[in-house]
């Protein structure tokens with residue numbers, strides 16, 4: 045059976061968690077393939093609101109096995125908090141959650157290095173979530189990292205010590221005040237918790253599942269415009285957030301991928317620094333932030349808001365090979381007389397509909413077109429028939445993107461979803 049990949053097409057926070065939670069009953073396995081606790085995936089069901097950071101968003105569905113893949117970076121401290129909460133909700137972690145031995149660990153000193161690096165960057169800071177993501181991936185690619193499987197080895201403590209000593213030297217060079225042993229206790233409490241979880245060779249397990257005909261949903265974090273290669277570099281995260289990242293982050297062959305579900309908001313948001321061509325810094329942007337409750341799920345920071353950006357969205361669909369689109373949060377725009385759409389950029393004096401190489405040092409000025417707004421998305425509650433006004437926006441986007449919008453999310457809750465085009469799974 046093939047794998048379906050679900051990922052964000054913008055700058056993160058598109059509503060991936062919600063859509064995974066909706067789709068999880070169709071799959072036997074949900075597997076996170078990259079990122080770490082910089083992610084905040086929100087689920088709303090049975091009157092509860094839950095934010096997940098490392099654990100896949102299928103964890104509250106009885107049928108699904110959840111796997112934290114090798115491409116993820118794990119902070120044992122935040123993982124412990126998350127697991128304690130999930131257990132308190134009655135989820136049987138022992139049967140529902142597996143962790144890849146090859147997933148790298150985030151050490152307390154990685155978080156300090158993240159802070160020190162941002163301080164040194166000053167005005168040019170990335171606006172990182174400061175969860176140690178960049179430094180942990182740097183140690184991975186620099187071949188210094190510690191992996192979840194290493195906690196099973198006898199000399200784990202010594203290896204931890206050796207790496208923190210290296211970090212202490214770096215922190216001292218960066219003029220960052222570090223006290224030896226800072227954060228160690230909480231880290232080792234997290235390690236104890238990690239020891240109690242099921243560590244697996246997840247690439248072997250997933251390929252077994254594929255052979256057995258099990259259905260797998262690969263869950264991405266962040267968004268395509270934050271991708272280390274294709275995002276607005278250097279204002280990006282440190283992992284591969286695109287479809288290809290599901291192969292390296294889970295150890296599954298590219299040929300196993302069937303549907304690629306690309307999630308986008310009916311408008312755009314970005315949290316942290318970096319270019320955002322269609323950003324609205326006026327009252328309209330404030331209105332979207334207020335109506336959409338656009339504050340970070342992980343850091344609580346206000347999200348920057350703007351109109352939908354078609355050149356960026358087309359680019360994201362292209363590099364991911366999106367087969368099915370899912371639109372979230374159009375309900376937030378209900379009541380706007382007209383909705384802006386960035387159709388092109390003016391870049392170095394020329395109009396273009398293509399994403400330019402460098403929009404950090406040369407601005408991409410948005411060209412906006414305005415379409416009619418809508419009063420309501422559905423004609424009546426309980427009957428998921430789209431209103432005519434809103435349908436106009438959907439068909440307009442489908443034409444512009446040359447792809448069908450298979451899912452329309454009409455609110456944060458699990459039940460608030462319309463499957464416009466049936467996706468076979």
Ligand code: GDP
Nearest residue numbers: 057058059060061085086341373453454455456
């Ligand atoms: P993720 O990181 O992609 O999982 O997204 P976040 O959870 O960070 O942010 C999405 C926010 O929008 C969360 O608060 C969700 O509960 C909420 N949300 C998701 N879909 C919808 C929707 O269709 N309408 C509304 N109003 N809220 C939504």
Ligand code: IMO
Nearest residue numbers: 056057082083084171172173265266281315316
């Ligand atoms: P989810 O999975 C939105 C942003 C940060 C910063 C940049 C680098 O919830 O969509 P990092 O901590 O990775 O060094 O930060 O990336 N960022 C996100 N923005 N949603 C996320 O995850 C994000 N994860 C990182 O704000 O600009």
Ligand code: MG
Nearest residue numbers: 057084085341
């Ligand atoms: Mg989020």
